[in-house]
Amino acid sequence: MTWTLPEPMLTAPVASPDLPPGHAAEPKWDGFRAQLARYADGRVLLRSRAGTDMTPAFPEIRDAALAQLPDNAVFLDGELVVWEAGRLAFERLQQRLARRRGASAAAAARASPAHLVVFDLMRQGSTDLTPWPYSQRRTALEDLFAENGLTAPLTLCPSTTDPDTARQWLTWTSAGLEGLCFKPLRAPYKGGARAWTKYKVRATEDAIVGAVTGPASAPRTLLLGRYDTTGRLRYIGRTTTLPRTTGTALAELLTTTDTHPWAGRTFSAGWGTREVLSVHLVRPDLVVEVEVDVARDAAGRWRHPTRLHRIRAELHPMQVPKFGEQD
Known part of the structure; x- marks a missing residue:
């Protein structure tokens, strides 16, 4: 007799890294x-x-x-x-x-x-x-x-069912661990059900706005960069879609330009698509703080979308950590 693999059991996100009672934690x-x-x-x-x-x-x-x-x-x-x-x-x-x-x-x-x-x-x-x-x-x-x-x-x-051990695993993020999965000890394996939960480690880091998508008067997303040790502005990631009011407010702080380190470069939309983005290059003089997870690609870029946390207008772009460094 040949049996069929069940659908994978899935997870739902949670905001707390604390191990819930009656659960086990896994990296x-x-x-x-x-x-x-x-x-x-x-x-x-x-x-x-x-x-x-x-x-x-x-x-x-x-x-x-x-x-x-x-x-x-x-x-x-x-x-x-x-x-x-x-x-x-x-x-x-x-x-x-x-x-x-x-x-x-x-x-x-x-x-x-x-x-x-x-x-x-x-x-x-x-x-x-x-x-x-x-x-x-x-x-x-x-x-x-x-x-x-x-x-x-x-x-x-x-x-583990020990909360302290689970917390200790969160220090493995430097090796690429994304967070924790929590699984009810008494729950069966329900294919396709989101009966497990996951906590993903996130942090805030600073980056320089180098380009935007959408109208220059109301940007939809920000393309972010950091300078490397040679003084080259390197692309590091892109934000999720901004609220319209946020995009409008940001537009007043950005200046479009054709003279730019990224002039002539194309950018992929990424995240599962090869669509080429239509972008407006802006003077790389505005610093923002974004929320990121620990996933990086081979080049050191943020592999997942970032979320805008706040504008850091008080910071000079050269105060932002160098490409490949973390805050």
Whole structure:
């Protein structure tokens, strides 16, 4: 008999990093959500949250599933990650997925090996574990790793019910940890339900406004930069859409110009699209404070949208930390 992987269980955001009573905490990794199925007939499926078959792109995960997991049906849920230079490298995962098959995928696996950080067990043999409470599934998952000697690239995700330990994990943000996931100890695995919660670490940092989208009289978003150590203005990220009143107020502080370090450059909308933005370049003399999370790309830019926190008109652009530095 062939069983079908359930939909991934999802998370909803929360504002507090405090571990709620009756919950376990797990680190929130900066990677790709992935479910791994090892069937009794030897087939292996590594599936993305959206249902994409990623198995050919990550041959080291497929090989580990065949070599290490029991030869009955085992369904695992986890996060695909790549470590590089002591931190998580999300951009390497993106490159891995682009090299989907054959020799190209094998070469990419050698250059940037992935790990599957496993945090849930949904099926073992003929037993469907999804009705079980999290605490019982977690015990079964730990037993699976211990009894079968599972090792890298299969990695057991830490889990704790101790609030102090969970708080300590938040210091791992320098390595690319995004925050914490909170999971009710008594809850079953409900595919597609947002019954887990997540806290994402956010901070405020200063940046220089280098360009805007939308009308110059009422900008919709801000394109932000920082100077590097050579004096070059480097693009670092873009804000979410501004309220109209905020955009109008900002317009009075910005001056459009054709003489600009970014003249002739094009900018992608990013965040899942290759759309080229239509921008107005502005004199890079206004500093703003923005709210950001810890995710960075290979170039050191903020990988997710930032939120405008406040205008820092009292700051000179050269007082802003250099590109690649944090406040």
